[in-house]
Every structure is written in C-alpha cells, then in structure tokens.
Amino acid sequence: MTGGTTLDDYTDRYAHRVSGMTASEIRALFAVANRPEVVSLAGGMPYISALPLDTVGSMIGELVASQGASALQYGLGQGMPELRERICELMADVGIDVGMGASPDDVVVTVGGQQALDLVARLFLDPGDVVLAEGPTYVGALGVFQAAQAQVVHVPMDEDGLIPAALSDALLEQQRLGKRVKFLYTIPTYQNPAGVTLTDSRREQVLDICERAGLLVIEDDPYGRLSFDGEAPLPLRARRREGVFYLSTFSKTFAPGLRVGWILAPHAVRDKLVMTTEANILCPSNFAQSVITAYLSTMPWREQLKAYQQIYAERRDAMLSALADLMPDGMSWTHPKGGLFVWATLPDGLDAKDMVPRAIAGRVAYVPGNGFYADGTGRQNMRLNFSYPTPERIREGVRRLAGVIEQEAAMRAVFNGEL
Amino acid sequence: MNVLVLAGGLSYERDVSLRSGRRVTDALLGAGVEAEMRDADVSLLPSLSADPPEAVFIAMHGAEGEDGSLRGVLELCDVPYVGADARASRLAWDKPSAKAVLREAGISTPDWVALPHDRFSELGAIAVLDRIVRRLGLPLMVKPAQGGSGLGATVVKDASELPAAMVGCFAYDQTALIERYAEGVDIAVSILDTGDGPVTLPPVEIVPSNGIYDYAARYTAGLTTWHSPARLSPSVTSDVLKVALAAHEALGLRDLSRVDLIVTPDGDCTVLEVNVSPGLTETSLLPMAIQAAGLDLGEVLAQIVRRAAVRV
Numbered sequence: 171m172t173g174g175t176t177l178d179d180y181t182d183r184y185a186h187r188v189s190g191m192t193a194s195e196i197r198a199l200f201a202v203a204n205r206p207e208v209v210s211l212a213g214g215m216p217y218i219s220a221l222p223l224d225t226v227g228s229m230i231g232e233l234v235a236s237q238g239a240s241a242l243q244y245g246l247g248q249g250m251p252e253l254r255e256r257i258c259e260l261m262a263d264v265g266i267d268v269g270m271g272a273s274p275d276d277v278v279v280t281v282g283g284q285q286a287l288d289l290v291a292r293l294f295l296d297p298g299d300v301v302l303a304e305g306p307t308y309v310g311a312l313g314v315f316q317a318a319q320a321q322v323v324h325v326p327m328d329e330d331g332l333i334p335a336a337l338s339d340a341l342l343e344q345q346r347l348g349k350r351v352k353f354l355y356t357i358p359t360y361q362n363p364a365g366v367t368l369t370d371s372r373r374e375q376v377l378d379i380c381e382r383a384g385l386l387v388i389e390d391d392p393y394g395r396l397s398f399d400g401e402a403p404l405p406l407r408a409r410r411r412e413g414v415f416y417l418s419t420f421s422k423t424f425a426p427g428l429r430v431g432w433i434l435a436p437h438a439v440r441d442k443l444v445m446t447t448e449a450n451i452l453c454p455s456n457f458a459q460s461v462i463t464a465y466l467s468t469m470p471w472r473e474q475l476k477a478y479q480q481i482y483a484e485r486r487d488a489m490l491s492a493l494a495d496l497m498p499d500g501m502s503w504t505h506p507k508g509g510l511f512v513w514a515t516l517p518d519g520l521d522a523k524d525m526v527p528r529a530i531a532g533r534v535a536y537v538p539g540n541g542f543y544a545d546g547t548g549r550q551n552m553r554l555n556f557s558y559p560t561p562e563r564i565r566e567g568v569r570r571l572a573g574v575i576e577q578e579a580a581m582r583a584v585f586n587g588e589l
Numbered sequence: 590m591n592v593l594v595l596a597g598g599l600s601y602e603r604d605v606s607l608r609s610g611r612r613v614t615d616a617l618l619g620a621g622v623e624a625e626m627r628d629a630d631v632s633l634l635p636s637l638s639a640d641p642p643e644a645v646f647i648a649m650h651g652a653e654g655e656d657g658s659l660r661g662v663l664e665l666c667d668v669p670y671v672g673a674d675a676r677a678s679r680l681a682w683d684k685p686s687a688k689a690v691l692r693e694a695g696i697s698t699p700d701w702v703a704l705p706h707d708r709f710s711e712l713g714a715i716a717v718l719d720r721i722v723r724r725l726g727l728p729l730m731v732k733p734a735q736g737g738s739g740l741g742a743t744v745v746k747d748a749s750e751l752p753a754a755m756v757g758c759f760a761y762d763q764t765a766l767i768e769r770y771a772e773g774v775d776i777a778v779s780i781l782d783t784g785d786g787p788v789t790l791p792p793v794e795i796v797p798s799n800g801i802y803d804y805a806a807r808y809t810a811g812l813t814t815w816h817s818p819a820r821l822s823p824s825v826t827s828d829v830l831k832v833a834l835a836a837h838e839a840l841g842l843r844d845l846s847r848v849d850l851i852v853t854p855d856g857d858c859t860v861l862e863v864n865v866s867p868g869l870t871e872t873s874l875l876p877m878a879i880q881a882a883g884l885d886l887g888e889v890l891a892q893i894v895r896r897a898a899v900r901v
Contacts, residue, residue, distance in 0.1 A: 174816040176812070198738075201604035584706070
C-alpha cells in the first residue's frame with residue numbers, strides 16, 4: 171500500500187452528483203433513536219399497529235391463494251387498471267372527479283410518493299433548472315431535485331401556508347436572474363414538515379399566480395385525508411383541470427410498507443411518465459397493488475381512516491398541550507389541523523442541529539430543521555412527529571426536550587458572555 | 590468456544606459500534622469461533638446467567654464500551670472479556686486523566702486544560718477562555734474530555750471561534766479538553782497482545798482529503814487516504830512504535846489498544862489519545878494495521894478471545 175488506500179477503489183469514477191454523499195454524524199446519532207430508552211419525535215412513521223393486522227393478514231393469504239398467479243407476476247408499467255379505478259374513486263371524494271378530468275387512464279401508479287417525485291424530476295428537470303418549493307419542504311423531495319441537479323428556491327410560509335406575495339417575488343427574482351423555473355412543488359395540506367395548511371383563499375391566489383406565469387404546479391398530497399378538525403380545503407387539482415399534477419400515496423392512509431403511490435397527470439404527459447417508469451423500475455409491484463385493491467374492496471377502509479384520524483388527533487393534542495405546558499419562553503410552534511408533524515422554532519440564538527447530541531444524551535430525538543431546506547437554513551427549527559409515539563411518550567419526550575433546550579440556552583448564554 | 594460480541598449501546602457511537610460488531614462477529618465466525626452479536630440492554634444480564642459465553646468481545650464505543658462501567662459489570666458476573674480491565678479502561682477513557690498519566694510517564698502529549706462547563710458559568714466564560722488562549726496559544730483543539738470518532742471536536746485557529754467550539758463540545762460532554770493543536774502527521778499505532786506480551790503493528794498514516802479527520806473523513810470510504818505502513822523514516826518509525834507501546838503500558842492496558850499520535854515536523858512524537866475499544870469497521874485503523882502486518886483479522890481476534898477466555 172505504498173500509494174496509500176482510500177478503501178474505495180471507485181473514488182475517481184463516481185458521478186459528480188455523488189460527491190456530497192458522506193457519512194453524517196447526525197445520521198449516526200439517530201442510530202440511538204431506535205432504542206426504547208429514547209423517545210423519538212424524529213420519525214415520520216404512521217402508527218401501523220392501529221391496523222387490524224390479523225384481518226389484513228387473512229386478506230393477503232386469501233389474495234395469494236386465489237389470485238397469486240397474477241398478483242406475483244409482472245404487471246403494467248402504468249399500474250393495475252382496477253387499482254387506478256379505485257384511486258379515481260378516492261380522488262373523487264376530494265373533488266378530483268370526472269368533471270375535473272380525472273380518469274383512470276391518466277393515473278400512473280408509482281412505488282410510493284417518492285417514485286412519483288422521481289418521475290416528475292426525470293421528466294422535467296435539467297441541471298441548473300429552478301424548482302420553487304415551500305421553505306421548509308419535504309426532505310425526500312429535496313433529495314430528488316438535488317439528484318437531478320436542479321436548484322431549489324424556497325418560498326416562505328406562515329400559519330396559512332405558502333405566502334402568495336412571496337411566490338410572486340420569487341418568480342420575479344428568478345426571471346431577473348435569467349433562471350428557468352420549471353415548477354412549483356407544494357404540499358398544501360398538513361405540510362411536511364411545517365404542519366400548516368394553505369387556506370382556501372390562498373389556494374386560489376397561488377393557482378392564479380402560477381397560471382399567469384405559465385408555471386406548472388406539482389401538488390404533493392400524502393396527508394390530505396388525515397384531517398382532525400373538519401375537512402381539509404379542496405386540493406389544488408380539484409380547482410384546476412390544467413397545470414396541476416397531483417401526487418399522493420397509500421403510505422399514510424394504509425401502510426407505507428407496501429410502497430404504492432400515484433400521479434394524476436395530463437394525458438400527453440401520462441405516456442411519457444409510463445415510458446420513464448418502465449425504464450426506471452419496469453413496473454410497480456403487482457403484489458402490493460393487489461393488496462391495496464383488495465383492502466379497498468373488501469375491508470372497511472373508511473372506518474380505518476377514521477381510526478387513524480382519532481389516534482393522531484389525540485396525539486396531536488397531547489403534543490400541543492405538552493408544548494404549551496412545558497416549553498420555555500421564546501419557543502414557538504405550529505398548530506396542525508391534520509397530518510403528522512409540528513414544526514417548532516427554538517428561542518433566538520439556539521441551533522437545533524448543534525443541539526442534537528445533547529438531546530440524544532437527554533434521551534429524546536427530533537429532526538433538526540436544516541434538513542428541510544436546500545440552502546442549509548432552518549437551524550433554529552425542528553420537526554416533531556406525533557403520529558407514532560403514544561400520548562404518554564409524547565409528553566415525556568417534550569418534557570425531556572424542554573430540559574435539553576433550557577440546558578442549551580444556558581450554555582449559549584455562558585459563552586455569549588451573557589452570564 | 591462461544592463468544593458474545595457486544596455492540597450498539599446508547600452512546601453517540603452506536604452506529605459505528607454496530608458496524609464494528611458485525612465485522613468482529615464475521616471475522617470470528619470465519620476463524621471458526623462461534624460468535625453471536627447482541628446489544629447491551631436489559632436482557633443482557635439474564636442472558637449471561639442463562640447461557641454464559643466463554644468470553645465477551647466488547648465492540649462498543651463511547652462511554653458504555655470504554656469508560657470501564659460495562660467491564661465492571663462483566664467482572665461482577667464473572668464473565669471474562671477482551672480488553673483493558675475496568676480500572677485501566679476508565680483511566681484511558683477520560684482524556685485529561687490519561688494525559689496526566691502519560692506525562693507522568695515521560696510521554697509527550699500536547700499541553701492542555703480540562704474544565705467542566707460549570708467552571709465557565711461560575712467564573713465567566715470569556716475571562717476563562719482568555720486565560721486559556723494566553724497560556725496555550727493558538728491554534729487549539731477543543732474536544733470532549735470523554736468521547737470518540739471526532740464527535741464534538743473542533744480546531745480553533747482564531748480566538749473568536751472558541752466560544753462556538755466550546756458550545757459544540759459541551760453538547761457532547763460535561764467537560765471540555767482544550768489542548769494546544771499539534772501540527773504534523775496523524776499516525777495511529779495499534780497494539781496487540783496474543784500471549785507473548787504487547788506488540789505494535791505497523792503504524793498507519795492518516796491523510797484526510799480536507800485536512801481534518803472528522804466524522805465524515807473517518808467513516809466515508811474515499812475521503813481519507815491511509816498509508817500503512819506510514820511514510821516515516823526507520824528511526825521515526827521506531828520512535829513512534831516505542832512511544833505507542835510506552836503509552837499502552839503506562840495506562841495498564843491489555844489485549845488490544847490503539848494509540849493516536851502526531852509526528853511533528855521535527856520528528857517528535859506526541860500522543861493525542863489512547864483507545865481501549867478501537868474501531869473495527871471497514872474504514873477503521875486496527876484492521877488496516879493487522880492487514881499491513883500480514884495477519885488475518887479473524888485469526889488475531891480468535892487468539893485474543895481465547896486468551897481472554899482463560900483469564901481468571
């Protein structure tokens with residue numbers, strides 16, 4: 171080894187986009203979050219134990235016994251026709267119906283919502299293109315857009331979601347810079363990570379702005395059915411036939427382990443999506459699609475959805491009351507009406523990323539906010555999940571977190587010369 | 590024989606430990622030793638009672654694996670284990686204590702100050718830091734008094750960077766070690782004792798691509814170049830090995846350890862720290878040194894385990 175070794179013989183051969191992939195100490199610290207001693211508010215997992223697993227198991231057994239030869243076979247790149255019909259029925263519930271041009275022919279089934287995002291990126295993004303997205307936004311979308319070597323420009327939100335004036339400003343600024351803005355990526359309902367929802371009036375304003383600018387809207391709606399306080403506003407796609415691609419998933423309403431999502435796209439684009447997905451994965455899992463089709467056809471899924479809503483509402487309430495009771499002055503947070511997450515803002519001067527080791531030592535985990543921004547901002551923020559831990563664990567986690575924040579604030583004060 | 594490999598734990602280095610544990614388990618199995626990996630949790634002691642292994646290999650890093658406490662518990666259970674005993678482990682784990690022992694033994698180590706965060710709040714951080722900079726000069730290395738994998742460690746080149754480095758360090762530990770930054774070549778010397786007394790393995794030279802051997806540089810293949818044996822002259826190599834062995838013995842370690850040191854531009858060796866539970870991942874230094882010595886990792890670990898198993 172006279173020339174030394176890097177223990178990686180492929181160092182000089184990687185694509186440029188891989189260069190930023192390094193071991194992360196934050197990711198390593200999260201390894202501890204799986205231990206039961208740690209209250210993890212870091213995940214984004216649905217509470218799958220709420221499913222009637224025995225019944226689901228029997229259903230899957232019967233499915234394999236009766237339809238195994240097709241369910242375990244290759245399928246169509248676009249996805250199973252029966253499932254696409256059921257997906258259209260689901261979308262019709264929220265106003266995306268035949269009248270709005272939603273047809274099973276224009277649905278493409280994907281491997282979770284994540285592959286839907288990947289397809290959109292493959293179809294539309296060239297290196298250097300700009301994507302507008304809420305700030306903060308879904309970390310998995312950032313990963314996809316960055317892999318496509320696009321530039322993500324964030325548009326700020328408040329408790330009412332994306333700020334329309336800020337969207338106009340961002341568009342103007344990108345035009346001034348001579349940038350090519352390809353689309354607006356938005357999670358308007360129970361946003362991940364912020365937990366906020368774009369109001370009805372703002373939905374119209376955002377759509378008008380995008381329409382005027384000829385800007386495509388990618389509407390990601392994984393959480394829209396997880397409402398706790400009345401129905402969510404109608405999706406953007408239920409308000410416009412053109413210019414909006416609608417992405418959703420069964421991960422939050424049934425089970426993420428099946429990895430099934432979908433895109434509703436205009437007819438012309440549909441064919442390109444299918445060709446792209448065939449080149450990418452050949453076809454989504456026929457088995458997973460068959461399970462979901464059977465679940466939607468034979469089981470009381472609407473009742474199950476209500477069960478999820480009740481469980482999450484109780485946990486949301488537990489988190490909000492624990493935050494109100496226990497958090498130190500200077501801390502603020504959003505008040506989600508659905509979904510899985512609360513977005514919290516630390517008192518001035520504190521850094522959620524730097525605080526992670528102290529939190530792990532305090533046996534509580536959260537996701538620091540910087541991961542939800544392409545530009546590394548958001549360090550004063552953290553995402554807190556309430557769907558997975560029990561109400562008791564949530565309160566205990568918030569209690570621990572409050573202690574961690576107080577220790578960190580005291581430490582910062584010492585080294586800022588305030589004490 | 591059957592060996593229990595302990596890996597995981599609740600320390601900041603859980604992920605590294607799990608990787609070390611898997612590598613140790615595989616290497617032992619490859620050498621024909623029955624080995625099983627498990628976490629150290631509430632089911633450990635009942636399992637040790639019900640099905641006592643002939644020896645335990647502690648592939649845990651961070652406090653649980655290295656501060657002596659788990660070793661003390663294994664001693665309570667009369668289960669033999671590989672590595673330094675509880676007392677020596679505790680000494681080596683606490684960097685300021687270890688540095689004091691090394692200096693007492695005439696081994697060079699950078700000048701240092703170790704202070705718990707309480708002293709800074711009581712006495713005023715700015716005034717204390719000012720004194721530290723005046724005494725030690727710049728640049729400085731700030732790191733947790735107890736810890737590993739470069740977590741919480743920062744090189745401070747300008748005094749204005751010191752408060753942030755201290756906050757970063759105190760996120761990991763109650764006490765900070767601030768030492769004069771030792772400029773030079775990063776060297777790691779692994780030491781093994783398979784029954785004939787401790788012997789040094791070929792020194793490994795570490796050249797991180799961005800100049801800092803931080804967490805990413807340690808655990809991302811491709812970000813660091815390792816030279817094994819190190820590109821040192823025979824006389825400097827000889828000095829390095831002597832110093833490393835002296836450090837191992839001064840701290841009363843056994844079976845295996847890794848001594849991290851710097852060879853300064855003048856060819857002097859100064860010891861940074863000594864590890865009683867060296868990393869055994871794919872990018873770790875001990876396996877590299879074993880390979881450079883022409884030895885087989887599985888065979889070496891099997892010898893050490895067999896030796897530990899007959900220890901009373």
